[in-house]
Every structure is written in C-alpha cells, then in structure tokens.
Amino acid sequence: MRRSGRHHYTPVQGELDLRREIAMRHFELTGQRVNESRCAVFSGAQNALFSVSQCVLDRGDEVILIEPYYSTYPATFSSGGATLVSIPSSSSRNMQMDPEAVIGAITDRTRAIVVNSPNNPIGSVYAREQYEPVVKACIDRKIWLISDEVYLEMLAPEDRASPAGIPGADEICITVSSLSKSHRMTGWRVGWAVGPEELMRHLYNLSLCMIYGLPPFIMDAAAVALRMDVNIAGTVRESMNRRRKIVVEHLSSLPNVQLLESLPCDGFGDSGEGLIRISLGVKDELLREACRRIREFVLTLVKPRNADGGG
C-alpha cells in the first residue's frame, strides 16, 4: 500500500487502520477481544502510561506499584498528585509479585494498581494465577489495573499472561504496549492504551491538548509493522536467552559480595538496593568478556577470606 501527501494532522485517537491492527494484536497477545474504539494511539508506551495516569489518578489517590519498577514510574504516576504505595519484591520469592501483598496494600484511597510483566528492570514474568486474585480485587473494589506489557511479545506464546484476558477484567483493565521492544522501534514513538470506552473519551480530550495526534507516516509504518508476519520478537528472544545463559554460566556460582562504592540501582525502587543490573543488549562476545572481568574482580574480593577462590 502506498500513500502520498501523508504530512498533515491526523485523528487524535490514532488512524483507524492502525487502531484495527492494534485491536487484533491485543487480542492475540492477551485473549481480550476489543474493537478499535477501545484502542488509543500515543507517542510511545511512556506517553500512554503518562496519559492514563493523568486521566485516572488525582490528588489524594493512592497508586500501588510493585518494586523494582521502571525508573520513570514514580514521576509518571505521581504527576497528577497521587501517592505512590510500593510493594517490594524480595529475592527469596524470586522477585515475583505476591498477589496477597498487593491486595493487602489496598485502602479506600487506592485508585489504581500498576503491573509490568515481563518486568523492567528485573525480568520477572507473572502467571495468570498471580493475576486472577488481583483482577478480582480490582473488580470488587472498583480499582483500575494498569498493565504495562511492552515486553509481553518477547515471551514464547505459551508463557504469556495478561490480566486483560481474565473474565471480568474488561471494565477495570488498561493495557499499555508499544512497538519499541517487539519491533525494535524504540525511536519511532508508537504506543497505545487499550481500555474501556469511557476512558477513551478522557484520553482523547487529553491527547487533543497534549500531543494533537501522531505523524501520519509514523502510524502508516506502525500499521505495516503490525500487519507483517515477521517474528522480530522471537529473534530478540533467542538472543536474550543465549546471552542470559552466558551471564548465568559466568556469574551464578559467585558468592554475594558487598561493594563499598557501587552504582546505586535504587532508581528502580528501594528494593533495587544491593542489586547489580547487567544489560543483555550487547553482542555475545562483549558480554562474555564483561562477565569474565566481573567474575575475576569479585573473586579478588573474596580471596582474603577464602584463599583458593570461591565455589
């Protein structure tokens, strides 16, 4: 399909064509059947999260976040004056969301719960069984469940779970996603929110005075990307798994050490303290070399107490 003259203002909620593709992809990924009137296009998932936050959270509200969270979350969800309530993950629970802890943090002022699986920065993946009690609590207590699923497509289909697909979630679940990770289109700034139509009306009003629509040619490219039967996410998944194994192989047997001076990881919430973040976004050989050096360095730290190197 070729289009010319695509340089003018566009529909504020997004081009119909693109919203239809989003509705289909959303169904494929989450199991929730929606039509295009429940999909709104934004300038990236970050813009979608910000917009949702502006529309559902007000001063005096509480919003529950699960640590560690993506570093923009505190600013994004407190920007309208809401109070952040953080639920720490603990390494003893494999950094998983504990549904009981989340539900236990709900008060009369809770307006939204934010989940993000696969999680940035920690990579935890939540199962449908973890979502179910949270969805139920949100329905019962009329709380929004905001699910940031920008990494969901990176999982093998059988590993994917989304709260939106759980019966009853239709009226409380807002799903945010984008092409940044699944299609490596980070700089193209295309994301979306899928949610109840009532919310779409508010998102439209906000978009009108916030961004006034996306560039038409960017939405054309996004629609083509969604229509194409390419498995970029699968390719990225393979690289990530291979690189993850490299890191595990080199570092999993190392003892815990305490670094006097370290790069703080607490931009992701207090429970990031004491952890080290290793990016898998570099070539295998560079990652292997980095792991070798980290391993060597850590072993020099434990030598004084354990002369023959650690196990």
Next chain:
Amino acid sequence: MRRSGRHHYTPVQGELDLRREIAMRHFELTGQRVNESRCAVFSGAQNALFSVSQCVLDRGDEVILIEPYYSTYPATFSSGGATLVSIPSSSSRNMQMDPEAVIGAITDRTRAIVVNSPNNPIGSVYAREQYEPVVKACIDRKIWLISDEVYLEMLAPEDRASPAGIPGADEICITVSSLSKSHRMTGWRVGWAVGPEELMRHLYNLSLCMIYGLPPFIMDAAAVALRMDVNIAGTVRESMNRRRKIVVEHLSSLPNVQLLESLPCDGFGDSGEGLIRISLGVKDELLREACRRIREFVLTLVKPRNADGGG
C-alpha cells in the same frame, strides 16, 4: 548530511543539532539571543504549550487569555487546575489586544499571561508597543508571559514583533513555536519552547515521563528544514494575502445579518459569538465560488427589508 541507524531513543530535550538551529531561528524572528540550553523540543507547539502549562500553572493560579483564542487553549491552560481569566477583544478595537485591559486583569494569583500573534483564529497582529507595557508588568509582578508564535514567520520581517525581544523579557518570557505553519509540516509534530534555563530543567523532567523524546529522523528533518534557505512562509503569505483580498472583495460590503441557526464560533471564547470563520486554506477558485454563494445567500436575507440588494 546522511545518517543511518537513526531509529533509537533520543535526548529528551531534543537533539543538540536541532536545538542550535532553533536558537538561531528564534533570534532571527524575535531578536532575543539564546543558546541551545534554553531551547526544548516537543511533539509540536501544542505539546510545548501543554508542557509549559504543566510546569508553570498550578491549582489556585490564574492565567490570562485574550479572546478569541485557539480552541485548545482552555483545556491546555486549565489542565493543571489553574483558573482561566479571559479578556475579550472587541471588533470596535479591530480585535486587538488592549494592554491596559490585560494589565488590569492581573491579580495576586496571576501566574501567566498567554499571547498569540498572529492570532489564531482572528489573524490580529500585535505591535512591539502593545507588548512593552505587558512585558514590564510581567517583570514587575513576576508573571510568566507565554507567547505562542507559530504564525510569526508568516509575516513580512518588518511586521514581526515578539515580546521575547524586549529588554528584560529574558526571565519571564516563554516563546512557543513550530514548523507546522512556517514549513507546512503540521503532521510532523515538531515544536519547541524557548525560555529561562530554570524552566528547561522542569520541562526536561516532564518530557522524560510524558513523551521520552522525539523520533530521531523527525528531528533530523526539522534541522534540515530550518537550515535550508527556503522561503515557504513567504510563499504561503502571498497565497493568504491574495485569498484574503478575494474574501474582502466579495464580502466586506455585505451588511451584518443574524443567522438563526449558525455554526457556533465560541470554541474560541465567548467573543467569537456572532462571528463567522472563513478558511483561506483552499484554492482561490473554490474560495471565490464559496464567497459568491455566501454573498448571494446573505443578500437573500436582507432582501425583504431592502429590495434592491444591499450596498
């Protein structure tokens, strides 16, 4: 200049290259000398206005607008909870800003004054003499002066005036502009705000959680557009002047009539009531035909009272 691989995240305040071009263009248009650290790129002027509003206006503040104003203004400037204070323009004053009326509307709660010349929707152009007392009042009372200048380049150089160029305006003036009108790049969504460095820090924090930067290739195109020595604004100005003459020729001699059913023009503020907005954005022949029909129609309305057509 060719660049490849321009598909990733970009600096949130905007590419340095583009901000330098903006600083130069801003100086050329306004006479205010700034460097790139005082320029922030946004997804269109609308996004810049929204962002400035978020950063400077809070609940309880008052913001002064001059009617008629662009239809997104009320939502944009009240989005953070500020109260709008409208100063109506009157056709007896040729729809001009009256500096005394603006200054008279200032109270202890006034946080910002918004000006827009050339004005959308009415086309009024303000002179430096009108800005001077307003700038002085803003400096004296520590009030932001937000100047939306997206149409400024459409004026012949000798007709342009900007409050930013007035001595002392450096610390209170925030200038918003874009490529949408000057370069007919409406759909590309490139705009900017120029203001004090202290404000830039806040705009950066907001952008980080609101849009997270613009697409790199869009900023490349914008920088090229600003660097190119093309006079698109001049070409548009000629067309607009020619078309304006067509409208004046056909319609200026018509009497005022009252339409029982009309498209309300009050999205631009109450003082838009009773006015009709005619777009010059169509080809000459179509505009001429439209004016002929409007003229014929209006003359049928006045016929009963004035059988030989109006003068």
